[in-house]
Amino acid sequence: MKKKCAICDGLDKEFNLCEIHLKAYENLNVGYEDWVKALNNELSMNEYLNKILNLQDTGNAIREVATYLLENNTSLTQNE
Amino acid sequence: MSNTLIICEKPSAAQHIAEALNSSKEVKKGIKYGMPYFRITTKDGDAIVCSAIGHFYQIAPKYRYNRRNYPIYDLAWKPKYLVERGKDRQKKWIKAIKEFADSSDIFIDACDYDIEGSLIGYSILKYACKNSDKRARRMKYSTLTKKELSESYENSNPTLNFFLINAGICRHELDWMYGINLSVALTESVRKYSKKYFTLSTGRVQGPTLKFIINREKEILTFVPLPYWIIKVLAEINGEVFELEYEVDKLKTKSSADEVVKQSRGQTGRIENLDQKNFHLYPPTPFDITSLQIEAYKHFRFSPRQTLNISQRLYLNALISYPRTSSQKLPASIGFSAILNKLSEMLEYRNHTKKILSLNKLSPYEGKKSDPAHPAIYPTGVIPSKKLEIKDKKLFDLIIRRFLATFGENGLKQSNKISIKEADNTFYLRGSRILKKGWIEYYEPYAKFEENLLPIFSVGEGVKFVRVKIEERYTKPPVRYNPSSMVKLMEGERIGTKTTRADILDILYRREYVKEDRIIATPLAFKINEILTKYCPSITEVSFTRELEDMMSNIELGEGKKEVVIIRAIEKLKEILGNLHEKEIEIGEELFDVIGKIKLANITLNKRCPQCNSVLYIIRSKKTKKRFIGCSGNKEKKCNFSLPLPQKGTLKLLDRYCKKCGFQLIQTKIRGRKPMIACSNCFINKERKLAVKQTTA
Numbered sequence: 001m002k003k004k005c006a007i008c009d010g011l012d013k014e015f016n017l018c019e020i021h022l023k024a025y026e027n028l029n030v031g032y033e034d035w036v037k038a039l040n041n042e043l044s045m046n047e048y049l050n051k052i053l054n055l056q057d058t059g060n061a062i063r064e065v066a067t068y069l070l071e072n073n074t075s076l077t078q079n080e
Numbered sequence: 081m082s083n084t085l086i087i088c089e090k091p092s093a094a095q096h097i098a099e100a101l102n103s104s105k106e107v108k109k110g111i112k113y114g115m116p117y118f119r120i121t122t123k124d125g126d127a128i129v130c131s132a133i134g135h136f137y138q139i140a141p142k143y144r145y146n147r148r149n150y151p152i153y154d155l156a157w158k159p160k161y162l163v164e165r166g167k168d169r170q171k172k173w174i175k176a177i178k179e180f181a182d183s184s185d186i187f188i189d190a191c192d193y194d195i196e197g198s199l200i201g202y203s204i205l206k207y208a209c210k211n212s213d214k215r216a217r218r219m220k221y222s223t224l225t226k227k228e229l230s231e232s233y234e235n236s237n238p239t240l241n242f243f244l245i246n247a248g249i250c251r252h253e254l255d256w257m258y259g260i261n262l263s264v265a266l267t268e269s270v271r272k273y274s275k276k277y278f279t280l281s282t283g284r285v286q287g288p289t290l291k292f293i294i295n296r297e298k299e300i301l302t303f304v305p306l307p308y309w310i311i312k313v314l315a316e317i318n319g320e321v322f323e324l325e326y327e328v329d330k331l332k333t334k335s336s337a338d339e340v341v342k343q344s345r346g347q348t349g350r351i352e353n354l355d356q357k358n359f360h361l362y363p364p365t366p367f368d369i370t371s372l373q374i375e376a377y378k379h380f381r382f383s384p385r386q387t388l389n390i391s392q393r394l395y396l397n398a399l400i401s402y403p404r405t406s407s408q409k410l411p412a413s414i415g416f417s418a419i420l421n422k423l424s425e426m427l428e429y430r431n432h433t434k435k436i437l438s439l440n441k442l443s444p445y446e447g448k449k450s451d452p453a454h455p456a457i458y459p460t461g462v463i464p465s466k467k468l469e470i471k472d473k474k475l476f477d478l479i480i481r482r483f484l485a486t487f488g489e490n491g492l493k494q495s496n497k498i499s500i501k502e503a504d505n506t507f508y509l510r511g512s513r514i515l516k517k518g519w520i521e522y523y524e525p526y527a528k529f530e531e532n533l534l535p536i537f538s539v540g541e542g543v544k545f546v547r548v549k550i551e552e553r554y555t556k557p558p559v560r561y562n563p564s565s566m567v568k569l570m571e572g573e574r575i576g577t578k579t580t581r582a583d584i585l586d587i588l589y590r591r592e593y594v595k596e597d598r599i600i601a602t603p604l605a606f607k608i609n610e611i612l613t614k615y616c617p618s619i620t621e622v623s624f625t626r627e628l629e630d631m632m633s634n635i636e637l638g639e640g641k642k643e644v645v646i647i648r649a650i651e652k653l654k655e656i657l658g659n660l661h662e663k664e665i666e667i668g669e670e671l672f673d674v675i676g677k678i679k680l681a682n683i684t685l686n687k688r689c690p691q692c693n694s695v696l697y698i699i700r701s702k703k704t705k706k707r708f709i710g711c712s713g714n715k716e717k718k719c720n721f722s723l724p725l726p727q728k729g730t731l732k733l734l735d736r737y738c739k740k741c742g743f744q745l746i747q748t749k750i751r752g753r754k755p756m757i758a759c760s761n762c763f764i765n766k767e768r769k770l771a772v773k774q775t776t777a
């Protein structure tokens with residue numbers, strides 16, 4: 001009945017996200033583009049995620065999505 | 081000669097009023113059924129001055145009801161002692177007032193001149209004084225000084241202010257209807273789904289307020305910091321080293337920043353010109369309650385509620401004017417020079433008052449906001465008869481200095497910018513200084529302007545760049561609200577009133593929807609907001625609440641009818657409750673789910689079991705009924721790890737850790753005592769502290 005979230009509910013098969021994690025996922029995507037522009041393409045997705053995780057002001061939902069992506073080796077471009 | 085009964089809002093106000101109006105030798109103080117009263121003589125004859133303690137009457141369902149049979153729309157005013165338990169004092173005071181009323185023929189309402197005060201006075205006159213609300217007179221005053229009180233008695237209004245009273249009745253009825261019915265709807269949905277009882281609440285103002293906090297929290301949770309670069313140049317001018325800023329303060333790509341460094345490193349720039357601008361610094365406006373709350377939070381970290389309480393106390397000591405005002409205006413009729421002269425008796429203000437009194441015109445720098453009932457907050461000139469408590473003294477000082485500052489002349493500030501050119505790049509050196517202090521002098525230490533003096537130089541002069549480097553920085557998430565910025569936001573959004581905003585915040589904290597000074601929304605708050613947004617969005621939207629607020633303001637101004645507003649509100653409420661009712665079980669399930677998670681989180685430790693690395697919980701033994709920290713691996717892994725806990729008081733797992741062993745600290749709070757923080761791990765190892773004596777392992 002209720003839609004499950006891959007991160008909140010610890011699912012690793014389906015990639016469904018709740019409202020807040022979906023928003024975080026979108027912001028991560030947009031953020032990656034900005035980071036790449038700022039650093040002249042010298043940044044892989046994994047480097048980006050690791051860099052973000054080390055910054056103090058990174059939002060907690062962003063951290064959760066980034067960690068999930070790193071652990072599950074899911075690329076950001078994969079469709080939900 | 082006749083007998084007059086004067087009703088005040090609080091006993092301390094009653095005393096000031098009795099002393100101000102009495103023309104006989106002394107004020108005779110008496111006590112009737114526990115209520116203090118004052119017997120005085122005025123030019124009109126004998127008078128009794130008595131008082132309430134807050135509301136004696138309140139809104140309640142008209143008929144007997146069962147909470148589960150919501151919604152309830154039929155309301156009536158009833159004595160508080162019939163509605164709430166433990167209100168025996170109110171019952172006795174009403175009896176005392178009734179007996180005095182029986183032998184009186186003139187009635188005067190001298191409660192605070194605002195919505196709540198008018199309502200308190202009105203309900204006592206109507207229900208305890210033989211329906212005398214229609215013929216009672218009304219005293220209107222903003223300070224408890226003798227002069228103003230006698231004038232207000234002489235010039236009392238022939239009738240009560242029914243605009244204010246109706247606005248008050250309307251507000252109470254709406255808040256009751258919305259608050260109770262919606263909260264019961266949420267609580268009931270959980271009970272129907274789970275058979276468990278858990279108090280939940282929302283309301284007309286609470287809903288939108290919470291939504292603001294949640295939206296901010298969402299922005300913070302999903303914030304991705306972006307990099308930018310700044311250029312820092314250390315340059316030598318006349319043998320002194322200064323830090324220059326680059327023309328672009330934030331460079332968005334690393335390559336552009338690197339480029340600037342490459343070009344400028346080791347170079348010598350040339351001073352091109354000096355840009356000089358003068359700014360007027362206007363005085364601050366007189367305090368209304370919101371700006372006082374904000375300023376007191378800024379300088380003393382007083383919460384809006386604290387500031388309200390302290391200012392109320394200062395008012396009741398006749399030291400300041402009525403604080404629950406939204407006015408930023410000071411009429412000349414309050415007597416500026418008389419007040420300033422009296423303030424000169426306090427040494428610390430004497431130099432300032434002297435200076436201000438010597439100005440050729442006394443006119444305060446007023447703000448836009450006004451209030452039909454009261455002027456802005458100002459010191460009355462009365463000197464404290466006893467030493468004030470530290471917090472009271474701080475707020476009093478702030479109010480006095482603010483009052484003085486509003487009479488001050490504009491300050492004048494000069495800002496300077498030297499431009500230094502090197503090839504295609506421009507760098508700046510900024511400075512500023514105060515040319516004229518004006519009002520700032522009176523408002524110190526609450527006004528501060530840092531001066532930043534520039535070196536002596538001449539245009540065309542060379543400037544050697546000693547060091548050029550870049551720094552990588554990251555954008556910041558939006559800041560969390562604090563109690564002060566929240567109250568300011570609510571005022572800007574026109575929700576709640578100047579006196580209820582602090583209460584709404586208190587409720588959010590009490591229900592554990594928010595926590596900490598930098599307001600953080602809890603998971604429960606997220607859920608409540610999510611459900612309300614899903615099933616009845618209008619209750620979380622500011623527009624509907626604002627519509628009602630505006631309609632109520634019109635009643636206050638005599639431009640609207642209470643009945644119209646109530647009909648509109650009920651219509652909307654019926655629609656909202658209908659939606660909630662329809663989805664009751666679904667809502668109950670969703671809420672119960674999150675309540676369960678919170679309850680579990682509240683008993684789950686952050687530290688894992690040192691023996692088997694399983695999760696640790698606070699558990700209560702079924703056999704001994706005693707609580708302790710136990711290991712969730714006790715069945716599967718046969719782990720027997722456990723730690724003792726205090727058996728009395730409310731436990732709370734803290735986000736703090738033991739300095740000795742690193743274990744999570746636990747707070748125990750017993751009502752009326754200071755909370756105690758202890759480490760269970762160290763406790764078992766040795767240090768048996770006195771306070772955890774009853775503990776068993």
Ligand SMILES: [Zn+2]
Pocket residue numbers: 005006007008009017018019020021
């Ligand atoms: Zn989620």
Ligand SMILES: [Zn+2]
Pocket residue numbers: 689690691692693694711712713714719720721
């Ligand atoms: Zn264990």
Ligand SMILES: [Zn+2]
Pocket residue numbers: 738739740741742743759760761762763
């Ligand atoms: Zn310890």
